[in-house]
Amino acid sequence: MAVNEYKTNSRIKIMEYLIESKERAVSVSDIASHMKEQHCSVNVTTIYRYLDKLEKDGNLIKYAAEKGDKTTYQYVEREHKCDEHLHLKCVKCGAVIHLDCCFMAEISRHIAEDHGFALQCRNSVIYGLCSQCQKMQNKQKV
Incomplete structure (x- = not known):
């Protein structure tokens, strides 16, 4: 994260989960469930917004959903x-x-x-x- 970037507990926990899950793609519902398990209240819209930002920054790959499937995301190191x-x-x-x-x-x-x-x-x-x-x-x- 950039030095002047707005850091919240939920953003930190989302990033930790993405990094710990970097070997697989995860959905927004996976992230939301994890956040609930961590007793961290976060709105699904907030998760989507943060994932969009991470994708634009090049830290996340978004895999488009097939019919009936969920869109998934994977954290990647920029050197990938x-x-x-x-x-x-x-x-x-x-x-x-x-x-x-x-x-x-x-x-x-x-x-x-x-x-x-x-x-x-x-x-x-x-x-x-x-x-x-x-x-x-x-x-x-x-």
């Missing part, structure tokens, strides 16, 4: 350079993996050259199952 890579999101547990590897240059080049399309990576998500959820799913099949 989320504008330069895709994101893999587990549909089961909500984990988000940053696809920050040499593969990105190859896929971006292929899409540009063969399909005439320039990737916008920041909010781009590929949905699937993480390795942990795949293992659990395979155990359930046995």
Whole structure:
């Protein structure tokens, strides 16, 4: 947070929750539930406003909702350079993996050259199952 930024107990608790949950995307209702558990009264509108601010500042990625799903948010360190890579999101547990590897240059080049399309990576998500959820799913099949 900037030095002159307005800090409140609720903003501090929201940021703490986002940082501690940074390996997965969380919804506004997840944040509101956590705040209630922490005995911190905060209006849902306040949560939305603060999340919008964090997104504009580059500290948060907003993942658009699919039909019937909730929009989710993930705290990111600025050095993640989320504008330069895709994101893999587990549909089961909500984990988000940053696809920050040499593969990105190859896929971006292929899409540009063969399909005439320039990737916008920041909010781009590929949905699937993480390795942990795949293992659990395979155990359930046995």
